[in-house]
Structure formats: structure tokens, C-alpha cells
Amino acid sequence: MKDEGKKQIWKDYQKDIADDHYYYVRSCIRQSFFPASEEFFLRLLKDDLGKDVFDDPNHTTCTGIGYHSDIVSFETIMTVVARHFSMMKESGYKNIIISCVTSFGIYTEIIETWKHFPEVLAKTRENLFKATGREFDIPENMAHASDIIYKFKDEIAQKAKYRLVNPITGKPLNIVEHIGCHYSKMFPKYGVGGAEFPEVLAGMIDAWGGKVIDYPERRHCCGFGFRQYLVQANRGYSIANSKKKFDSMEPYKPDLILANCPGCTMFMDKWQYTISEMEGKTYGENQQGIPVLTYEELAGLVMGYNPWDLGLQYHQIQSEPLLHKLGIEFSIEDKYKTRDGRQMPIPECPANINY
């Protein structure tokens, strides 16, 4: 499809994203695997964009990984989510930002269910009150954290120190974007750009000067599959799906994979290592792997944040080749230092990835 056609579809799937005063709920996977992404996100909103955002210590997991692996019932997860809404109300907020794509999908599923089945909403109110004495309101505005970065992508571009352009060649970087399935495959209207042509990440890449690369398996699942990864015996499913994507994108020579789901980011990073161990096959230029970044990490890089404060050293696929391509200056000595400057052990290099 020509660009003009896609842009028309994107126009049909725009969503309202609140401008300020947000209640933030963290992600189990993002805070465990990419804690610096969540910290950067809050810092960006508060310090760089001057927004009001509340990081409530009292919210918990939404239980979403348990729900989609079928050990947590719909009734239970609806009540856990209702508790989050109750705390949001208690704190005086009406706009929610959700860090996790699995959670985001669950929140959309629950809100749509409540719309169509008012008796289920009434039962959830009853359950929550019985369990905790709490009451709740449904958020007025609900955004995934990537929606927020998308909304402020032009402000970020204005403040940017770097563009997604190789300063030596003058060419934009080739960037593959991967949207987590639960962002909009269930309810396209909740995603910027819908399900077939989501714009949420492509819009950031465009605004920051990169080139979005299309490839045949662009919308294929990363392969997490919940129980298909959680149980060791099933992980062949998970890695096979990621491999299908890597094989499909490889001919287009991507410099970077950008993802909005923390699980997808982690799997697409780690499975490249596992494939290199299993098959001796390493993707990317010079057998260095294809770096996989969160949208917070990419925003942080273009704004000139220290890559090691953003946590890029804790990806299995290392990012130095990418930093060189972007002309980003960094200190290699600082890479594995503690906050107070002590040298930490250096992680072991994988046998088949060229560091």
C-alpha cells in the first residue's frame, strides 16, 4: 500500500490522549527487565515536559500474565483492575497511563466488557467492595505509555540532541517497529492507527528522522504466547515465532528493532542469543545482532541521555554499533559501573555474537 493510503487509515484510527495529570501503572516485565525505561519515562514527563504524573506505590500486578495463562479467572482480574481504578480515584486522577501492553489489552477488554454487560460491572463493584471496602470510577482517558511518547513526539524532536540519521552518511537509519499484539489486535479503536497499520511507533520514528522499514512478517506475534514461554517444555513455540520474524526482516538490513511491549522487547533481544547458540546463526551486520529497544530508550537516546543510565548495557544484544551509527558519544568505562562509580563484573560474551 502506498504511504498516502496508510496515512488515511491512520487518520481513521486516532485516539484522544490526555494532555496532562496522569496516574501511572507499572508493568511486571518492564520494571523487571527494563527498569530504566520506566524511570526515564517519568523523568521525561515531569522534568522535560513539565507534566503532572503520579507513580503510586500501592498498585500491584494486574495479574495479566496469570490471566492469559489461565490460572487467574476473569472475575479475579477484573476486580484487581477495579482496585487500581479505585486508587486512581482516591489520588484524584482521571487519566491512566499503562506501562505494559498485556495490561493495556486487559484494561481495554475489561472496559469493553463492562460497557456491553452492565451486570458484570455491577458484580465487579460488589466484589471489590466486599473484598476491600473500595469504590471506583472508570478512567476518563486511558493510554499506553507509548501513546504518550507518540503524543509528545514532536516536542521530543524539538529537544533532541540526535536524530535517527547516520551523521557520516547522512542517511536515515533503517528501523523495524514491532507492536505488541495486545496493543490493538483485540480492540483496534484503542490503538493509534488501529491494528493493521498502527502508527504509534512509526510516528515516533518518522518524527525523529528514521526510516520505517516494512517487511512481510511485521505484524506477526513475537511468540511470547504466555504458557508457551512460561513452561520450559513449550519454549520452541516462542523462539520459532521470533525466528520467523528475524528471517523475514533480515533482507531489509534493519539497524534497530523498536517495540512497545516489554515482553516483545525482551524476547526479541534474548531469542537472538538463543538462536545463535542453537544454530550458530547471528542476525545483524557483522554478526553483532540487531539491537531491540523500548520506545523510552530510543526517546532517551535522541534526547542525549547517557545510554548506560537508560540500561542499554543490560540487553543481550549490545548497542555500541547502533550508538556509533547515530554519532552518539559514550564512555565505555562507565558501562558497567555502579551508581557510585564502583566497577562491576563484566558479563560473559556469548560465543556466537560478535561484541
Next chain:
Amino acid sequence: MGKLYDLLLQDIRFEEGLNACMNCGVCTAICPAAEFYKYDPREIVDTIQTKDEEKTEALLKSETIWYCGQCMSCKTRCPRGNTPALVIMALRTLSQKLGYFTDSEKGRQQFAIKRTVGENILKYGYCVPTYAVDPKMHPEQGPIWEHIFNNIDDVMDRLGGNLKKKGSGALREIHQKNLDELDKIFEVTGGYKLYGEIENYSEKKAGEMGLEFKKEGIDNEYFRHVYTCNSDNHGK
């Protein structure tokens, strides 16, 4: 109409997920699980639509219903607005309630998920906190994960986390009052009942299989068996 079909109808996800399927097979064409496993969501929905008691029971006891990866790609593409993945969730829930899940290798794995993610939720308030993702159980996470796991305090501190400490931030300690509310929610909404059903049927199955079973933890033969066993009889 079969009794099992009546039970499925009580699950709102079943009502939402299945209108009238015309058997076009688009769901199977887009399905990542159908590419990897002997799996065909069109066939499953077709079987359910027959409302045949025996066929439905066979499905509830089968490997098949455990193959779906819950990506929900079927929802986007179905021209009738069905969601086979939601039908699957209703089938899995019923299979666990009736104890049929232990009849299949893939179904028995529910015990491993309950003992890991299920316990994490109530113990820590997170599904998969860093400190619970042991590299020994996750060799595919590679050397960088082992490094993070072994240096978790320094890594989290450098990256702005608040590991097991009071206040807000990544991987903060979830206050007991919040864990107590989660606990109450599980009690009121049947969360513990479902955990209990998974435990009880698994213990019974472990006995039938002659495998050691312990009331807690993952250091027992049955856990290791369901977590690692792959008969390699699931692919196409």
C-alpha cells in the same frame, strides 16, 4: 444441548467470543499456533458449535486447547467478529474446574504455572519480578541475565529502581496492606478456589503417575516433570 455447552455459556468470554462461525478458516490462516502445532482454531470452534457432549468432553481433555498462544490475532481478522482465543480461555477454565486438564501433557503444565507465576502474584505482588526469574530455569535468557540476577542490587540501583524498598519505583516492596487486599480479592472472586482445583487435581495425577508431589515449592518430581516434559508429539 449438552451440559458442557451450558457450562461454557456461563463464561462471558464464551458468549463474547463465539457468535456464528461460518468456517472460513481465516483464524487458522493467521494463527501462529496453527503454524507450529497440530492446531486448528477453526476446527475447535466448529466442534463447539455442534454442542455435542462427547466431542466437547474430548476437547476439554485434549492437548489441543493448550496450544493457543493468546496473541488474539484471530480477533482482528474474523469477519464475523468471533474470538477463538476467548473460546479457548473458556475451554481451559472449564477443563481446570472439571479436572480434565490433567489428562493431557500440555494441560498438566498448569500446575507449573500456578506454582511459579501464581505464587509470585500473591507473595510479591508481581507476576515475574527479576529475582524470581532464575537463570537455571531460564538458560535462554543468556549471560546478561545471569549477570543481572547475580548483581541485582547494583544493577537496579544504577537503573533507577527501588528494589524491595519502601515507596514508589521499579520493583519496590509491595506493602503488606496491598498484598492483603490482593489476598481478599482472590478469596472473594474465587481465585483461591481455582488455585485449589489446580493443586488438588495435580496431586491426584501425580499419585497416578507415581511421581513425588510436595504441597509447596518447585522442588518435587511432579513439578520438574510437567515443567520439562515434551513428548515431541505436538508438531505438524
